[in-house]
Amino acid sequence: MLKIISLTITIVLFSSCSSVDYLYKKVLPKPNVVTIEDRTENTQENVIEADQSSLQSQGFSISGVDTSSIVEPVVVADFRNTDVSFVLYFFYDGTEIYEDSTKQIIKHANFMRNNPALNLRLEGHADERGTREYNLALGENRALSVKEILGLYDLSSRVEVISFGEEKPILQHHDEDAWQKNRRVEFVYQ
Secondary structure: OHHHHHHHHHHHHHHHHOOHHHHHHHHOOOOOOOOHHHOOOOOHHHHHHHHHHHHHHOOOOHHHOOOHHHHHHHHHHHHHOOOOOOEEEOOOOOOOOOHHHHHHHHHHHHHHHHOOOOOEEEEEEOOOOOOHHHHHHHHHHHHHHHHHHHHOOOOHHHEEEEEEEOOOOOOOOOOHHHHHHHOEEEEEEO
16 A cells, blocks of 8 residues: 555656656757748759649648648657657566656656547567466566556556567577566557
8 A cells, every 4th residue: 555655656746747848849959941032943942842832723732631640650759759768677577667667657648648649559578487378467467557557647548458478579588688678568659
């Protein structure tokens, strides 16, 4: 019970301190503006501009296009360029979420709250030790631990959990370094 209370307090404190909007303003470059006076008659921009105007005169419009499939990958790509981790690692045979991992989950929660059209798939993984069934259950439990924290932000309905167990290792070696990299949960936005 004490662990849940301290986790809840930590989540509330971190969520009030970090702002994804602040990160976007800090990370995104300012666009370059080219004026008509900067262009010459033989530049490629003038040719492209002429082509676009002829398309618009034929009735083609971007307002009729669903741009969400274009915008969402850009937003996720911008989010990847911040200091957020898209992979959380776990100890041997463990599903506990530690403070550093909690901070990363909070960043994902804030990102999802600011982008309500995005859904998240949590992919749980395990190392090769243990039976196939045990590792599938362990990978699922790791992903469910992450989903539980996201549920504190009312995001459970937008989060899907899947377990690959030992089936998709990052490293194929049979040593502690490889096993450590294979015990993970990956964040995949859809």
